[in-house]
Amino acid sequence: MHPSQSKILKIVNSAFYGLINKTSSLEHALVILGLKEVKNIVLAFSIQSYFTNKTNNTDRERFWKHSIVCSQIAKFLGNHFNAPGKDTLFLSGLIHDIGKLVFDQYFHDEFIETVNMVVTKQIKTSEAEKNILGTTHYQVAAKLLQQWQFPKEVIMQVFYHHAPWHDMNYTSGSIIIYLSDVMSKISGYTCIENEQKTEIDALLNPKVIDFLTKNGFDLDKKSLEKLLNRINDLITNEMNNVLKIFD
Ligand SMILES: [Fe+2]
């Protein structure tokens, strides 16, 4: 079996896909998940291999762990909230921060400077990026994905992952990627070591809760805590299967 085939099966067989019986054939996976979903998984892998780690002082492993956890939470939340257009969520979750890889690969010194600024000043990554690079990872990612002719929903979900309230057309998908990003940080899977700690309070801000509720995500402190506990359980149980997909 080709290594990428076994990677795909690893993902498909993870608890996040909710298959009762594990499958060992790609054909079977295709039947169960549909072509679109499998295509998204393949696309995700091709992106990962496009960005090779040329440098040794950047924590790529941490970056991909954050991205993988985010993709799995997105998948889970898509099912949990029965969100429309669920099939793009895994992909968007996985590549939501690829703008950072662009910076790392093509503006390496500036990228390292932003990472240092995030840690020393305890500010948001986008803030440091605007300061040093004059643009943000989500803006660069949206441009790149446009160029690569990615589906419009994916581009929008990536572009708005820090501010889904600005997305007028694809709100629920953008909200899920936003929630997944925040939740992966709350679960300890941050993109940068020693970055500002993210707590549940980030989601309990009245403005955020109000926006979420208006868009059909009925969440309060109690239900958020419950959801985070379930997600933590899933991550713990699936750690070996999922976090090693890029090995
Ligand atoms: Fe981000």
Ligand SMILES: [Fe+2]
């Ligand atoms: Fe992120």
